[in-house]
Amino acid sequence: MAVAANAAPPALLGLAIPAILVAVWEVLGQTGVVPQGILPAPSLVAATWWDWAFGARGMGFNPYLGTWAETVLFSTKRVFMGFLTAIVLGVPIGIMIGWNRLVAGAVDPLIQSLRPIPITAWLPFSIAVFGIRDAGAVFLISLGAFFPIVVNTTAGARDTPKNLIRAARMMGASERQLLLRVVLPNALPSIFTGMRLGLGIAWTAVIVAEIVAVKSGLGYVLWDAYYVGRMDVVIADMISIGLAGFISDRVLVAAGHRVLHWKQFGAR
Amino acid sequence: MAAVDIEGVRKVFGGRAGAVEALAAIDMTLAEGEFACILGPSGCGKSTLLNVIAGFEDLTEGSARVFGQGVSKPGPDRAVVFQEASLFPWLTVWENVTFGPRMLGRPKPETEELARRFLGLVGLAGFENHLPDQLSGGMKQRVGIARCLILKPRVFLMDEPFGALDAQTRMQMQELLLHVWDEARGTVLFITHDIDEAIFLADTVYVMTARPGRIRSRIVVDLPRPRTIEVLTDPRFNALRADILHQIREEASKATRAFEEEERARK
Numbered sequence: 001m002a003v004a005a006n007a008a009p010p011a012l013l014g015l016a017i018p019a020i021l022v023a024v025w026e027v028l029g030q031t032g033v034v035p036q037g038i039l040p041a042p043s044l045v046a047a048t049w050w051d052w053a054f055g056a057r058g059m060g061f062n063p064y065l066g067t068w069a070e071t072v073l074f075s076t077k078r079v080f081m082g083f084l085t086a087i088v089l090g091v092p093i094g095i096m097i098g099w100n101r102l103v104a105g106a107v108d109p110l111i112q113s114l115r116p117i118p119i120t121a122w123l124p125f126s127i128a129v130f131g132i133r134d135a136g137a138v139f140l141i142s143l144g145a146f147f148p149i150v151v152n153t154t155a156g157a158r159d160t161p162k163n164l165i166r167a168a169r170m171m172g173a174s175e176r177q178l179l180l181r182v183v184l185p186n187a188l189p190s191i192f193t194g195m196r197l198g199l200g201i202a203w204t205a206v207i208v209a210e211i212v213a214v215k216s217g218l219g220y221v222l223w224d225a226y227y228v229g230r231m232d233v234v235i236a237d238m239i240s241i242g243l244a245g246f247i248s249d250r251v252l253v254a255a256g257h258r259v260l261h262w263k264q265f266g267a268r
Numbered sequence: 269m270a271a272v273d274i275e276g277v278r279k280v281f282g283g284r285a286g287a288v289e290a291l292a293a294i295d296m297t298l299a300e301g302e303f304a305c306i307l308g309p310s311g312c313g314k315s316t317l318l319n320v321i322a323g324f325e326d327l328t329e330g331s332a333r334v335f336g337q338g339v340s341k342p343g344p345d346r347a348v349v350f351q352e353a354s355l356f357p358w359l360t361v362w363e364n365v366t367f368g369p370r371m372l373g374r375p376k377p378e379t380e381e382l383a384r385r386f387l388g389l390v391g392l393a394g395f396e397n398h399l400p401d402q403l404s405g406g407m408k409q410r411v412g413i414a415r416c417l418i419l420k421p422r423v424f425l426m427d428e429p430f431g432a433l434d435a436q437t438r439m440q441m442q443e444l445l446l447h448v449w450d451e452a453r454g455t456v457l458f459i460t461h462d463i464d465e466a467i468f469l470a471d472t473v474y475v476m477t478a479r480p481g482r483i484r485s486r487i488v489v490d491l492p493r494p495r496t497i498e499v500l501t502d503p504r505f506n507a508l509r510a511d512i513l514h515q516i517r518e519e520a521s522k523a524t525r526a527f528e529e530e531e532r533a534r535k
């Protein structure tokens with residue numbers, strides 16, 4: 001047995017490769033091997049980011065000064081609203097599909113046929129219906145997050161052990177109580193898996209929507225900065241998107257651990 | 269009035285692989301307060317019979333009545349103890365035990381008092397806040413029994429509740445069950461593979477035939493109660509065991525022969 005490979009790696013090991021990459025990138029930028037207009041050095045990106053985050057607004061010609069927080073907030077708000085809509089629709093629909101054959105027969109084919117259409121393909125439709133407004137972005141985000149949530153909820157509801165359902169019935173549970181007290185809690189681990197996948201898609205969707213369909217947020221700034229040749233802003237924006245996605249996923253996982261505390265026991 | 273009255277019950281499972289006749293024509297009457305055990309070869313329809321009485325499966329022919337009422341769906345008057353406990357893993361022991369009364373909207377103070385009493389009776393006082401996955405197999409089964417007791421059912425249905433336990437724990441659970449039954453009373457239908465278990469627990473032992481299941485014989489166990497482990501060495505116990513063992517062997521070999529014939533017919 002390779003004991004060393006199983007042992008926990010030192011915490012800093014994972015940072016080594018990124019650190020080397022950043023160092024190489026910095027050298028390439030400083031020496032001018034790669035033009036700053038294409039790949040600005042990390043130090044420049046950091047400085048830009050600092051100004052973007054903390055600069056005094058309206059000074060000079062830099063429209064980005066001090067707008068980082070509100071930009072992130074715009075995107076986060078859309079993600080939050082779209083994601084919440086996806087949960088509010090996806091979980092009950094998924095439970096019903098997983099529980100009731102009639103509902104499954106009626107609704108599942110529709111969902112399965114819409115699911116392969118990528119959210120990017122919905123863009124023109126979304127703009128045509130909602131115009132260049134927030135609602136369009138929220139629509140795309142909720143649509144993108146809806147499918148993994150509904151599909152995983154369905155799977156979780158469907159594999160409720162037969163004997164748990166029988167036990168609940170024998171103890172006098174009504175159909176409604178059965179859904180809320182047995183099928184739903186049994187599906188929760190799957191629902192969380194679906195929510196994590198959905199949240200990832202939500203961040204993809206918000207960027208796409210902001211590039212095309214609204215005039216604010218990280219996606220809008222990304223494309224706008226590219227147009228005016230501010231690659232330093234582009235890269236700072238990209239990293240911001242990654243961070244926002246990462247942090248929201250961690251928050252979701254932490255919430256999941258709280259709700260699913262019973263899952264940490266036992267072998268399943 | 270009989271506690272459980274089974275008349276000409278036949279059960280055929282339809283399926284893609286063809287129809288399976290699980291029960292042929294079962295007749296069986298349990299008196300109120302009777303502790304009945306069912307023995308029979310594997311696959312003879314024991315669980316099917318219990319599920320019909322529980323209301324989990326509907327029957328093809330015949331009638332199943334519990335205290336005169338035709339069985340139509342599951343309900344708290346017929347509590348079921350499952351082989352794998354089947355507790356809700358997301359609920360604590362306390363929440364599992366009080367689940368039924370909460371669903372039924374029974375008054376909270378009474379429920380709490382009963383929960384405390386029955387958890388004490390099955391020896392789980394102090395484990396109220398444990399999750400099922402933190403319990404041993406025997407402890408889970410005790411929770412399974414407590415959550416049935418609290419329903420105040422008229423009939424207890426138990427499908428090999430101790431089948432998955434080791435011999436030591438199983439013996440303890442059998443004694444515990446008799447102790448609990450002394451307190452709670454009620455009619456019990458208990459399925460098992462274990463002849464000793466059946467004789468130790470039961471007033472009457474029903475031996476079923478190989479599938480399709482019928483009742484082959486009804487044996488009255490006239491050993492005095494309360495029973496303790498000592499009863500295992502009683503000569504009457506051994507006589508009963510020899511008789512039942514002989515019957516089971518016959519049915520088991522019938523089952524094997526039937527299986528072989530089916531195989532041959534298929535080839």
Ligand SMILES: Nc1ncnc2c1ncn2[C@@H]1O[C@H](COP(=O)(O)OP(=O)(O)OP(=O)(O)O)[C@@H](O)[C@H]1O
Nearest residue numbers: 281283288290309310311312313314315316317479
């Ligand atoms: N839902 C079902 N669909 C089709 N056939 C079934 C179903 N449930 C049980 N059977 C069949 O009915 C017969 C009796 O099954 P049952 O589970 O009642 O047997 P059993 O006596 O409890 O066996 P064991 O001792 O192994 O638990 C078996 O042949 C089984 O394959």
Ligand SMILES: [Mg+2]
Nearest residue numbers: 314315316427
């Ligand atoms: Mg069985």
